[in-house]
Amino acid sequence: MRSIRLALAASALCLPAAGLAVTAEPTQADAAMATLADDIVAEWIATEPFLPLFVDVGEGQQDRLRDYSPGEIARHDAAIDALLDRLATIDPAALTSVERRRDHAIANEMLEVAQGLRVCRTELWLVSQMDGWVPSAPTLADRQPVATAEERAAALRRWTSFPAFIATQIANLRYGLATGYSVPRSVAGRVATMVEGLIAEDPAASPFAAMARNGGDADFTRAVHAMVADDINPALRTYRDFLRDDYIPRARESLSLLDLPNGRACYDAMLRGYISIDRPGEEVAAIGRAFVADNVRSVLELGREAYGTTDLASTIARTKADPADRYPSREAAAEEARDLIERSRAASAVLVDRLPEQGLEVRVLTEAMEAGGANSNYEPSPDTARPAVYNLAVGPLAEASRSQHAITTLHEGYPGHHLQIGYTVALERSDLSKIYDNSAYTEGWARYAEQLGEEVGLLASPQARILRRIWPGRGMVVDPGIHLERWSRQQAIDYLKESGRFDDASIESMVDRIAIIPGQLTAYDTGGQEIKALRREAEEALGDRFDLAAFNALILRNGIVPLSLLRRDVEAWIAASR
Numbered sequence: 001m002r003s004i005r006l007a008l009a010a011s012a013l014c015l016p017a018a019g020l021a022v023t024a025e026p027t028q029a030d031a032a033m034a035t036l037a038d039d040i041v042a043e044w045i046a047t048e049p050f051l052p053l054f055v056d057v058g059e060g061q062q063d064r065l066r067d068y069s070p071g072e073i074a075r076h077d078a079a080i081d082a083l084l085d086r087l088a089t090i091d092p093a094a095l096t097s098v099e100r101r102r103d104h105a106i107a108n109e110m111l112e113v114a115q116g117l118r119v120c121r122t123e124l125w126l127v128s129q130m131d132g133w134v135p136s137a138p139t140l141a142d143r144q145p146v147a148t149a150e151e152r153a154a155a156l157r158r159w160t161s162f163p164a165f166i167a168t169q170i171a172n173l174r175y176g177l178a179t180g181y182s183v184p185r186s187v188a189g190r191v192a193t194m195v196e197g198l199i200a201e202d203p204a205a206s207p208f209a210a211m212a213r214n215g216g217d218a219d220f221t222r223a224v225h226a227m228v229a230d231d232i233n234p235a236l237r238t239y240r241d242f243l244r245d246d247y248i249p250r251a252r253e254s255l256s257l258l259d260l261p262n263g264r265a266c267y268d269a270m271l272r273g274y275i276s277i278d279r280p281g282e283e284v285a286a287i288g289r290a291f292v293a294d295n296v297r298s299v300l301e302l303g304r305e306a307y308g309t310t311d312l313a314s315t316i317a318r319t320k321a322d323p324a325d326r327y328p329s330r331e332a333a334a335e336e337a338r339d340l341i342e343r344s345r346a347a348s349a350v351l352v353d354r355l356p357e358q359g360l361e362v363r364v365l366t367e368a369m370e371a372g373g374a375n376s377n378y379e380p381s382p383d384t385a386r387p388a389v390y391n392l393a394v395g396p397l398a399e400a401s402r403s404q405h406a407i408t409t410l411h412e413g414y415p416g417h418h419l420q421i422g423y424t425v426a427l428e429r430s431d432l433s434k435i436y437d438n439s440a441y442t443e444g445w446a447r448y449a450e451q452l453g454e455e456v457g458l459l460a461s462p463q464a465r466i467l468r469r470i471w472p473g474r475g476m477v478v479d480p481g482i483h484l485e486r487w488s489r490q491q492a493i494d495y496l497k498e499s500g501r502f503d504d505a506s507i508e509s510m511v512d513r514i515a516i517i518p519g520q521l522t523a524y525d526t527g528g529q530e531i532k533a534l535r536r537e538a539e540e541a542l543g544d545r546f547d548l549a550a551f552n553a554l555i556l557r558n559g560i561v562p563l564s565l566l567r568r569d570v571e572a573w574i575a576a577s578r
Contacts, residue, residue, distance in 0.1 A: 029094035036086055037103040037432040040110065043079050044435055047072075050136075053143040056382035057431045062145050063154035065165045066133075068123050068172060077118060084111045099430055102561070106436045109562065113273045120266040124176030126169065127183045127247070128516045129190040129373040133169075137198055138207035139379060139389075146215035155211050156220075160227055163235040170242050177250050180261050185251040186489075186508075187516045190373040192243040197368025199236050203228035255492070255515040257483045267483050271519035275440040275526045276562035281480035284522050288476025291525060295469045302469070306462035316500030319466045325402050330364055333394045336402065337362045337409050340458070341390070344414040347456040351415050353553045356422020359387035360413055364394060373509040376408050378417040384425055388418055399503040403463040410453035416446035424559045433559050439520060441560045444527015447472060451532070452552075470499045472528065475514075475521035482511070483518050530563050531555060534570045541574045 045051050045060045052060040092104045126132055133140075144158070145151040176182060200206035203225035212224035257263040257270075271281055296312060303315030327333045341360055349355060358381070365374050370393050379389040390412050394400055410416055420442065450468055453459050459468055478495050481487040487495075492511045496502055502510060514521055534555075539546045554573050555566065 025096065026100075027094055027096055029090050030096055030100045032086075032090050033095060033100045033103055033107075034430075036083065036090065037107060037430055039086075040083055040107055041431045041435055043076070043083065047076050050140055050143075051435060052382070053140070053145075054380055054382060055434050056425075057434055059145075062151065063157040065158060065161055068126070068165075068168050073123060077115075080111055080114050083107070084115065087111065099433075102558070102565075103430055103432050105562070105565065106432055109276070110432075110436060113269070116269040117266075117273065119262045119269060121176070121181060121261070123172050124179065124181040125173070125183050125260070127173065127188050127191050127243070129187060129194060130375075130513055130517050132191070134191050134194045134198070135369065135372070135374055138210070141208045142210040142214070143381075144211040144214075146211050146217075146220065152215055152217060152220045155215075156223055156227060159208065159211075159224075160231050162232050163238075166235040166239050170239065173242075173247060177247070182247070182251045182260075184255050184512065184515050185248055185253055187512050188243055188248045188251045190371075190509075190512060192240055192248065194369060194372035194374070195236055195240045195243065197366060197372065199233055199240070200228075203233075206232070208232050254486075255482050255489060255511065256486045257518045258486065264484075267518050270517075271522065274519045274523040276438045277440070277526075277564060279526075281484045281519075281522075284476050284526065285480040285484075287529075288473045288522070288525065291473030291529065292477060295473055298469050299466050302462060302466050306466070312498070315466065316470065316498075319403075319463050320401065320500055322463060325463055327394070327397055327400055327402060330394045330397065333400065333402075333405060334362050334364050334392060337390065337392055337405065340406055340409045341413045344410055344453060344458055347453075347458055348415040348419055350456065350549065351452055351552055352419065352423065352549055352556065354423070354426075355414075356384075356419060356425065358384045358418075358422050358425070360390055360418045361387040362390050362392055364392050369393075370395065373512055375509070375513070376405075376412060378412040378421075380417075380421050382425075384422075388421070390418070395506060396503060401463070401467065403459075403461060404467050404501060406459060406464055407450055407453075407468050410458060411446045411450055414449075415452045416449035417442065419449070420445045420556055423556045427557065427559055429559050436560055438560050438562055439523035440527035440530070440563050441566065442527075443524040444529075444531055444563075445555065447524045447528030448531045467501060471501045472525050474499055476525050479514050479519060479521045482514050527563060530567065534567060538570065538574050538577075542577055545577065 041057055045057065048066055049061045049064055050066070052058055052062075087104070087107050090104065092101060095101045095104060129135060141159075144155045146155050173182075182188075198207060200209075203209060204212075206228045208228050209224055212221040215221065215224070252259055257267045260266065267281060271284070272278055275284070299315060300310070300312060303309040303312075303318070307315065307318040309315040309318055327336070341362065345355060365376075374391070374393060376393045377391050379391065381388045390409070392405075392409075394405075412418065450459075454465065454468060459465060474495065478487070478492055481495070482492055489511055492514070493507050496507045496510055535551060538551055551570075554570060558565075558569060561569070
C-alpha cells in the first residue's frame with residue numbers, strides 16, 4: 001500500500017495513439033496552463049512542506065511543520081477556489097501538447113477533489129494509524145535534510161515547533177469532539193500505542209534522533225538530543241495523555257462514516273478521490289461480490305488439484321496448515337524478502353522494456369508499530385541515489401505466512417510499486433504530474449503485478465496461488481459494507497476471516513484500517529480489474545501480435561493517470577497496432 005493522496009478522475013483528455021507529444025506550436029493557453037500548474041504545485045508544497053521529501057519538485061520550506069490551524073485551512077480553501085476559477089478560463093481544446101492537456105485534467109481533478117473533501121472536516125478527526133503524522137514521524141525525521149549548516153539550522157527550527165504543532169492538533173480534536181467528529185475508539189487506541197512507541201527515554205534512541213545520525217556533526221547531535229528531551233518527548237507525552245484520558249473515553253464506538261456529520265457526502269468524496277471515477281459505493285460493492293464469487297470458484301478448483309478438498313473452509317485450512325510456510329525468526333522473514341526482491345527484479349526484465357536502477361531496502365517495522373496497526377508498505381524516495389524502502393510487517397511468527405509475504409513483497413517491490421514508481425522517475429513529466437497520485441492506478445498496478453509475478457514463476461506453490469486469489473475483491477465489499485451498510489465489527493471480521501489471509505490480530509487491524517481511510521481499500525481491485533480487462537481486450541484484438549512487455553510499458557509510460565484516461569490510451573494503442 002502507498003500513502004493516501006488526492007486522486008485524479010476522468011476528464012476530456014485525448015492521447016495520441018502512440019503516446020507522442022503533439023508538435024504544434026505552443027499557444028497562449030499552453031502558457032497559461034503551465035503557469036497555473038506551477039502555482040498549484042507551489043500551493044500544495046506550501047500546504048504540505050514535507051512533500052518535497054517524497055517527490056522531486058524542489059526543496060520547499062524544510063524549517064516548518066504542516067499548519068492545521070483554522071486560519072491556514074481557510075487560506076488553503078480560498079486558494080483552491082481561486083485556482084479553480086483560473087482553470088475555468090483555460091479551454092483544454094486550445095492546448096497543443098499532451099503534457100499540458102494532462103496538466104489540465106490533473107489540475108481539474110486535484111482541485112475538485114480537494115474542494116469536495118472539505119465536507120469531511122478531516123482536521124477535526126485526524127487520529128490515524130495509517131496516514132496521520134504519528135506513523136509518518138520516523139520517516140519524516142529520517143528524511144529531514146541535514147547535509148549543510150543551513151539545513152541543520154532549518155531542521156532545528158522545524159522540530160522545536162513540535163509542541164505548538166501538538167497543541168493545534170489537540171485543539172482541533174477537542175473542537176471535533178464538541179461538534180460530533182471523532183474516530184472509532186479502537187483506532188484512537190492504536191494511535192496511542194504508536195505514540196508510546198515514539199517516546200524514548202534515551203534521546204539518542206529516539207526515532208527523531210535519526211536526523212542527528214544523518215547530520216554527522218557533533219554540535220548538531222547535541223542540539224537534536226536536547227530538543228528530543230526538552231521539546232519532542234514532552235509534547236508526545238502530552239498528546240498520549242490527551243488521547244488516553246480525554247479523547248478515547250469520548251470517541252465513537254461505531255465504525256461507519258455515516259455517524260459523522262455529512263458522513264455520506266464525505267464517503268462519496270473520499271471514494272471518488274481513491275478510485276478516480278464517479279461510482280456509487282453500492283455499485284462498487286456489487287462488482288466486488290461478483291469478483292469474489294469468481295475467485296472462490298478458482299480457489300476451489302486449485303484446492304481439488306492440490307489437496308483433494310471440495311469446500312472453501314477445508315481448502316483454506318490446508319493452505320494455512322503447512323509448517324514449511326512459517327518463518328523461524330523475524331530476521332529470516334526480512335532475509336527472504338530481500339532474496340525475493342533480487343529474484344523478482346531479474347524475472348521482471350521480460351515484463352517491461354526497462355527496469356528502474358534505484359535500489360529497494362527492506363526494513364522490518366517495529367513491534368510497537370505493528371501493534372498499532374501499521375501494515376507493510378512502500379516508501380518512495382525522490383533521490384534515486386537513495387534506495388526506496390519496503391517496510392515489512394512480519395506479524396506473529398506462529399501465523400506469519402511465507403506465501404502471503406511473498407505476494408506482498410511482489411506487490412510492494414517488483415513488479416509492483418517499486419517498478420511502477422521507479423519507471424516513472426525517468427519520464428519527462430511536469431511537477432504537477434509528479435505530485436499527483438491515484439490509488440486506483442497505483443494500487444491497481446500493484447494488484448495486477450501480483451498476477452504478473454505468478455506468470456513468471458515467482459508464486460509457484462499451491463499455497464501462494466490460492467492465497468493470491470482468495471483475497472482480491474473483498475475490499476470492494478467490506479469497505480462500503482462497513483461505511484454504507486453499517487456492518488458491525490463482527491460482520492466485517494467474519495467476512496475477512498473467510499479469506500483465510502489474516503490472523504486474529506491482523507483482522508482487527510484491517511477493520512480499523514477500513515474505518516479510518518474510507519474508500520481506499522476499494523481502489524486495489526477497481527484499478528486491478530480495469531488493467532486486466534484492458535489486457536484481455538488487447539490480447540483478443542491483437543492475437544499473436546500482442547506483446548506483453550509493450551502493453552505493460554504502455555500502462556506505465558504516462559505516469560499516474562485516472563482509469564478513464566488509461567482506457568482511452570490503451571484503446572488508441574490497440575487501434576494503431578492493428
